[in-house]
Amino acid sequence: MAIKQVNISPQTESQRRYQRFWKQFNDYSAHNEAFCAEFKPHPYADVRSYQDFAVSMGPYHLCAGINFNKQEISVAAYFRDVDTWDIYYNRYKERIESQMGRQLNWKRLNTKGDAALVRHLNINGSKGWNDVFLQIISDLLLIKRVFGSFYNKSEMRKYWIFPSNENEFRLHDFFRDNEYIDWQNKNKNNLNVGDIVLIYCSHPESTIRHITEVTKINVPVSEAIDDSAYSVNPPGPITYQYCTRLKHIKEINLRELDFDTLKKHGLKGSIMSPQKPNEQLLSYILSVIGDIEGDHLDYEEIENPEELIEGAKKTLIVNQYERNPEARRQCIEAHGCYCHVCGLDFAQKYGELGEGFIHVHHLVPISTIGEDYVVDPVKDLIPVCPNCHAMLHRGQAGQVLTIEQLRKIIK
Numbered sequence: 001m002a003i004k005q006v007n008i009s010p011q012t013e014s015q016r017r018y019q020r021f022w023k024q025f026n027d028y029s030a031h032n033e034a035f036c037a038e039f040k041p042h043p044y045a046d047v048r049s050y051q052d053f054a055v056s057m058g059p060y061h062l063c064a065g066i067n068f069n070k071q072e073i074s075v076a077a078y079f080r081d082v083d084t085w086d087i088y089y090n091r092y093k094e095r096i097e098s099q100m101g102r103q104l105n106w107k108r109l110n111t112k113g114d115a116a117l118v119r120h121l122n123i124n125g126s127k128g129w130n131d132v133f134l135q136i137i138s139d140l141l142l143i144k145r146v147f148g149s150f151y152n153k154s155e156m157r158k159y160w161i162f163p164s165n166e167n168e169f170r171l172h173d174f175f176r177d178n179e180y181i182d183w184q185n186k187n188k189n190n191l192n193v194g195d196i197v198l199i200y201c202s203h204p205e206s207t208i209r210h211i212t213e214v215t216k217i218n219v220p221v222s223e224a225i226d227d228s229a230y231s232v233n234p235p236g237p238i239t240y241q242y243c244t245r246l247k248h249i250k251e252i253n254l255r256e257l258d259f260d261t262l263k264k265h266g267l268k269g270s271i272m273s274p275q276k277p278n279e280q281l282l283s284y285i286l287s288v289i290g291d292i293e294g295d296h297l298d299y300e301e302i303e304n305p306e307e308l309i310e311g312a313k314k315t316l317i318v319n320q321y322e323r324n325p326e327a328r329r330q331c332i333e334a335h336g337c338y339c340h341v342c343g344l345d346f347a348q349k350y351g352e353l354g355e356g357f358i359h360v361h362h363l364v365p366i367s368t369i370g371e372d373y374v375v376d377p378v379k380d381l382i383p384v385c386p387n388c389h390a391m392l393h394r395g396q397a398g399q400v401l402t403i404e405q406l407r408k409i410i411k
Contacts, residue, residue: 014068017068018066018068021066021129022052022053024129024133025053025064025129025133025136026053028130028133029053029133029137032133032137034137034141035137035140035141038141038144039055039056039140052064052065052066053065053136054078055140056144059079059080059084059151059156059192059193059194060077060078060079060080060084060147061077061078061080062075062076062077062078062140062143062144063075063076063078063114064076064136064139064140066123066132068123070120071120071121071122071123072118072119072120072121073118073119073121073123073132073135073136073139074105074116074117074118074119075116075117075136075139075140075143076114076115076116076117076143077114077115077143077147078112078114079112079113079114079115080112080190080192081111081112081158081190081192082108082109082110082111082112082113083156083158084156084192085108085112085113085114085115086108087155087156088115088147088150089106089108089113089115092150093106095150096115096146096147096150099146099149100117100142100143100146102117104116104117105117105118111190115147117139117142117143119135119139121135156192156194157192157194157195157196158191158192158195158196158276159195159196159197159198159276159277159282159285160191160195160196160197160198160274160275160276160277161197161198161199161200161208161271161274161275161276161277162183162197162198162199162200162274163199163200163201163202163271163272163273163274164199164200164201164202164209165201165202165203166201166203166204166205167203167204167232168231168232168233169227169230169231169232170230170231170232171199171201171209171210171230172201172209172251173230174227174230175210175248175251178225178227178248179247179248180215180225180245180246180247180248181212181225181227181245181246181248182219182224182225182227182243182244182245182246183197183243183244183245183246184240184243185217185218185240185242185243185244191214191217191244192214192217193214193215193216193217194213194214195213195214196211196212196213196214197211197212197213197214197244197246198210198211198212198277198285199211199212200259200271202271202272205253205258206258206259207253207254207255207257207258207259208252208254208257208262208285209251209252209253210248210250210251210252211248211249211250211251211252211289212246212247212248212249213246213247213249214244214245214246214247215245215246215247216244216245217242217244217245218242218244219242219243219244219245220241220242220243221238221240221241221242221243224243225245252289254288254289256288257285257288257289259271262281262284262285265280265281265284265285266278266279266280266281266284267281326377327360327375327377327381328360328377328381329377330377330378331360331377331378331381331382331383332358332360332383334377334378335378335382335383336383337356337357337358337383338358338383339358339383339384339385339388340382340383340384340403341384341385341388341392341403341406341407341410342385342387342388342407342410344385346358346385358383358384358385359383359384359385359386359389360381360382360383360384361381361382361383361384361388361389361392361403362375362380362381363379363380363381363382363402363403364380382403384403388406388410391406391409392406
């Protein structure tokens, strides 16, 4: 099992007793099949010296503690921010405790919180620890399963805006060559896996240019992805210990997300450091780019982008038009909200759930589009279902299919 040791040396005999316990538990859990099936390999499991044992990272991590004086163990879901704790406590508390078969100790602090399962056990030294170890493992797996079943990424994720400066770091070039980047976490922001980071390029564009998703937190600097080749100036001394790993989802370039427009929709002050957008600003941004889910992204972003005519840059320009809410509205108003290839109407098929759902596809060949091309929502866009949208762009012999060509194929 991958263990990250945090060296906090015990100073007293009591602390040394706790350290011995967790070191033995660490060895025991590393060879327990049930535990390893869930947590191995995992780079963020750690024995924090004599204090406790923690494993798994995300919107919360799992933490086991022991109190020899009270003869009890505690296994908790530990939340690094109160927003996620509030969701679990206010919406799912009763259902969680029902599935676990017992009440939990829920505790909310100013910036964090936890939900602990506490058991009183006979902890009488090393001879009885195997039973205790098994109970800890059992409770860790139970909390992981139950709390995980209530995890909703879109509901619990947070959104952030991070600044970048092309005059200091060539971020656009980096993302054209790499899928992941390790971002300096100097300010120790409470990011969680699954959070969305919108990267605002202050110079020279002054606009949000990239959408990324947090895939790992607390990545040690020693394990960080080397991006020094993209620094405009020689990098200075490292003054931080950990990074946040971001996965690049999409590059955008929309006038609706420039600094002046963001100011009109709730942005307070400048974007000089990482920040969470307020409710008004976030609502506006999402109305422009849409909710961030893996299955909603435009189908131009396929596994082999080199097969697309004219390459990724112009493909992204098409995406901007297709994702523009006003262009989309005019397209659907003119053509109707159904697939113009296969005829699927989501409202007829799924009722209220499918009302208003459809993709829009760009009819103008990508090879004819210039960067200053102005889209006509009625002439250039057409509603299609996600499956037909994907097939249109998959195409044949490197060519995007026309609507008529795909109709003939499915007939």
